[in-house]
Amino acid sequence: xxxxxxxxxxxxxxxxxxxxxxxxxxxxxxxxxxxxxxxxxxxxxxxxxxxxxxxxxxxxxxxxxxxxxxxxxxxxxxxxxxxxxxxxxxxxxxxxxxxxxxxxxxxxxxxxxxxxxxxxxxxxxxxxxxxxxxxxxxxxxxxxxxxxxxxxxxxxxxxxxxxxxxxxxxxxxxxxxxxxxxxxxxxxxxxxxxxxxxxxxxxxxxxxxxxxxxxxx
Amino acid sequence: xxxxxxxxxxxxxxxxxxxxxxxxxxxxxxxxxxxxxxxxxxxxxxxxxxxxxxxxxxxxxxxxxxxxxxxxxxxxxxxxxxxxxxxxxxxxxxxxxxxxxxxxxxxxxxxxxxxxxxxxxxxxxxxxxxxxxxxxxxxxxxxxxxxxxxxxxxxxxxxxxxxxxxxxxxxxxxxxxxxxxxxxxxxxxxxxxxxxxxxxxxxxxxxxxxxxxxxxxxxxxxxxxxxxxxxxx
Numbered sequence: 001x002x003x004x005x006x007x008x009x010x011x012x013x014x015x016x017x018x019x020x021x022x023x024x025x026x027x028x029x030x031x032x033x034x035x036x037x038x039x040x041x042x043x044x045x046x047x048x049x050x051x052x053x054x055x056x057x058x059x060x061x062x063x064x065x066x067x068x069x070x071x072x073x074x075x076x077x078x079x080x081x082x083x084x085x086x087x088x089x090x091x092x093x094x095x096x097x098x099x100x101x102x103x104x105x106x107x108x109x110x111x112x113x114x115x116x117x118x119x120x121x122x123x124x125x126x127x128x129x130x131x132x133x134x135x136x137x138x139x140x141x142x143x144x145x146x147x148x149x150x151x152x153x154x155x156x157x158x159x160x161x162x163x164x165x166x167x168x169x170x171x172x173x174x175x176x177x178x179x180x181x182x183x184x185x186x187x188x189x190x191x192x193x194x195x196x197x198x199x200x201x202x203x204x205x206x207x208x209x210x211x212x213x214x215x216x217x
Numbered sequence: 218x219x220x221x222x223x224x225x226x227x228x229x230x231x232x233x234x235x236x237x238x239x240x241x242x243x244x245x246x247x248x249x250x251x252x253x254x255x256x257x258x259x260x261x262x263x264x265x266x267x268x269x270x271x272x273x274x275x276x277x278x279x280x281x282x283x284x285x286x287x288x289x290x291x292x293x294x295x296x297x298x299x300x301x302x303x304x305x306x307x308x309x310x311x312x313x314x315x316x317x318x319x320x321x322x323x324x325x326x327x328x329x330x331x332x333x334x335x336x337x338x339x340x341x342x343x344x345x346x347x348x349x350x351x352x353x354x355x356x357x358x359x360x361x362x363x364x365x366x367x368x369x370x371x372x373x374x375x376x377x378x379x380x381x382x383x384x385x386x387x388x389x390x391x392x393x394x395x396x397x398x399x400x401x402x403x404x405x406x407x408x409x410x411x412x413x414x415x416x417x418x419x420x421x422x423x424x425x426x427x428x429x430x431x432x433x434x435x436x437x438x439x440x441x442x443x444x445x446x447x448x449x450x
Contacts (some may be wrong), residue, residue: 088241
């Protein structure tokens with residue numbers, strides 16, 4: 001390590017850690033992690049946004065902490081250690097939301113606690129933070145959280161717009177006057193299966209534009 | 218990854234668990250007063266909202282003191298029970314007691330136009346967790362002056378919609394009595410008959426929560442029947 005030249009904080013490699021998960025290494029559409037919560041909290045945009053921010057915060061900090069501790073974590077209990085770190089962070093986030101963002105915390109209710117079971121977190125800790133320095137791990141966490149959040153926001157935008165006719169709670173469809181033309185909200189959009197279908201469409205669009213993502217047999 | 222001895226692993230786990238425990242207890246302890254304040258303010262906002270007074274986190278306490286005139290606890294026989302603070306009664310704990318021993322909180326509010334409204338708290342089980350609310354009745358003890366509902370963990374966008382204005386405002390001017398008989402207000406799956414004074418639209422995709430709310434309304438209000446009859450004007 002001593003001989004390695006110190007690389008700048010935002011070197012090309014580090015920037016990639018941030019941007020890859022947004023596109024061709026997206027945790028939801030490419031790694032297919034964290035699908036469950038993507039179905040649960042994407043009915044409305046506001047909870048989806050807060051969820052995205054909370055997950056980003058937790059995965060970045062967990063990556064950072066695990067990367068700092070990685071040399072002293074015994075391999076045999078590493079999964080437990082990772083879980084403890086994640087659970088602690090999630091509980092702290094939940095407590096802070098309850099104290100300082102009470103309304104949002106009520107909207108998200110159980111889903112904040114369920115961040116603990118989000119596969120992206122354990123996935124990144126095990127695959128990246130256990131083998132990398134704290135700073136790149138932190139960036140990797142931010143990138144993956146943002147990649148997850150991006151999909152959440154896109155899915156929730158379509159589900160809220162087509163399902164409830166609103167965007168961030170604002171009555172868009174009514175303001176445009178769509179309802180007068182006989183248009184009705186599609187109730188199916190607010191049911192969980194439609195989240196899967198929207199995610200599927202995003203994956204389809206992404207793969208048709210980026211052929212390298214298509215698995216070769 | 219180095220191979221660590223059993224002793225190291227043991228000490229590592231103990232140190233980790235103890236430090237995490239201390240960290241979490243400290244966070245919980247330090248944030249508790251703020252969280253409790255939030256809960257109290259929210260309860261006051263809910264009560265105010267059931268008498269159609271819009272309040273914010275900042276003015277809720279002042280408005281509560283201005284409108285809410287009395288708060289007391291009765292039993293199913295309509296008798297006042299002394300020495301119990303209605304504001305702190307937990308309905309969930311009360312529901313575990315036999316019906317005749319339950320404390321039933323009542324709040325009365327005097328509005329700007331001089332009308333007295335009676336506010337009744339409700340609590341029930343939703344799809345995922347508790348749901349609760351407040352109903353205010355006009356002095357005839359029949360017409361609903363306002364309602365407010367809330368929930369712990371109903372599905373966002375579906376059952377969770379019970380705490381939104383479009384859903385709650387349907388209850389205005391509905392009545393809970395039909396020819397002197399208690400009938401409550403039904404939450405209908407699909408579209409309710411607008412002219413029917415005893416039904417409102419349920420939430421599409423949230424049928425279980427809608428039905429739970431209907432049950433909460435019926436089972437909660439019927440316990441106050443004696444009070445309704447004694448105080449009807």
